[in-house]
Amino acid sequence: MRVGWIGTGLMGEPMARRLLAAGHRLAVYNRTPSRTRKLVAAGAGAAGSVAEAVAGNEVVVTMVALPADVEQVFLGPGGVLAHAAPGSVVVDCSTSSPELARRLAEQGAERDVAVLDAPVSGGPAGAEAGTLSIMAGGDAEAYARVRPLLAAVAATVVHHGPPGSGQLAKLVNQTLVAGATLAVCEAYALAHRVGLDPELVRESTRVGVAGSPLFDFLWTRLAAGDLEPGFKLDHFIKDLALVREAAGESPLPGVGLVTELAERARAGRGGGRGTQALVTAIMERAR
Structure with missing residues (x-):
């Protein structure tokens, strides 16, 4: 799959590396550009902005620290929802607010973009080993489309129900x-x-x-x-x-x-x- 990846910290970097190893094509972005160097050296494309990471990709994955960071990445003229292609799926792996997850799913649906909340558990060691647990919420059809992608970074992937249920x-x-x-x-x-x-x-x-x-x-x-x-x-x-x-x-x-x-x-x-x-x-x- 063509994947835009946003957030390459303690968890995001090893998760993205596993997708590269599985043969997916990644464009990676981090607000601190130096944190994408290892992924770029491993074959990922370097994106200079959120918009550049999102454009033209069928799946976008975000992994950032705080609910405020999620809002900043998703909303506004330079955000994910403004640039995601119609028919694409956006997967937020951050641990965030269930209410925010529901709101992003609603706004995504208005643009024909499916937004899934899919926080992870297992820590950096689980991200390195591919043994994470992913707890997903959102549209069942969109979840089915990206489940093989999620299975490349996690040993356990469970769909809990509608938007926000993964965060819960x-x-x-x-x-x-x-x-x-x-x-x-x-x-x-x-x-x-x-x-x-x-x-x-x-x-x-x-x-x-x-x-x-x-x-x-x-x-x-x-x-x-x-x-x-x-x-x-x-x-x-x-x-x-x-x-x-x-x-x-x-x-x-x-x-x-x-x-x-x-x-x-x-x-x-x-x-x-x-x-x-x-x-x-x-x-x-x-x-």
């Missing part, structure tokens, strides 16, 4: 991630406090019901004192805000606590640190 499924996923991240960081803080060897704890724990890929990733980083991100605190806090917005009046006390700790960790360590930095807020609170 991702927010359920992030609620689980929030609880698991808190549990791993609290467990590590306890192991540290009582003087256990973290590697021995990992060895005995990871094979039981508490083990998971997220446990392995976070615990290994914590044991090494490594706060570099697999998932940035800034993006984590953004996702938790979207979870609370989706929940409306329904209380989610665990999400509230994780948000408080994440904001403390960000204040002390910076929003570019990984979610494992939650442990610093937990330890400081204990002191």
Whole structure:
């Protein structure tokens, strides 16, 4: 397929590389041009603008950080919807607002452009390995057209229903991630406090019901004192805000606590640190 790809960060770059390896033709754009160099060296075309990345392509994929970034990329005279070809499909893989996903799908339909919301889970390691999970929402026929493309970057691709339902499924996923991240960081803080060897704890724990890929990733980083991100605190806090917005009046006390700790960790360590930095807020609170 001819694909316009917008956003080549921690997730977007390895996902786009997998499409290239699968034989698709890509035009790639990032607002920081240097971040497209590896893809261009691998055979992608370099686009100088969103409009240039979109023009003439049958599929467009966007992978940006914030709902405000999604709006900026999609709307306005230089945006995706202004330049997407009639009959094309636009797939937004960003984690964003379900309401915004519905609005973009409505505006796309007015231009005969199908807009799917298809956020992903699995982190940079999953993007590299092609083992991501994609949670899609939007028109079923458009989804069927692009599913082979999505399967090139993900091991699991599920269509959850109408526009916005992919984003809602991702927010359920992030609620689980929030609880698991808190549990791993609290467990590590306890192991540290009582003087256990973290590697021995990992060895005995990871094979039981508490083990998971997220446990392995976070615990290994914590044991090494490594706060570099697999998932940035800034993006984590953004996702938790979207979870609370989706929940409306329904209380989610665990999400509230994780948000408080994440904001403390960000204040002390910076929003570019990984979610494992939650442990610093937990330890400081204990002191």
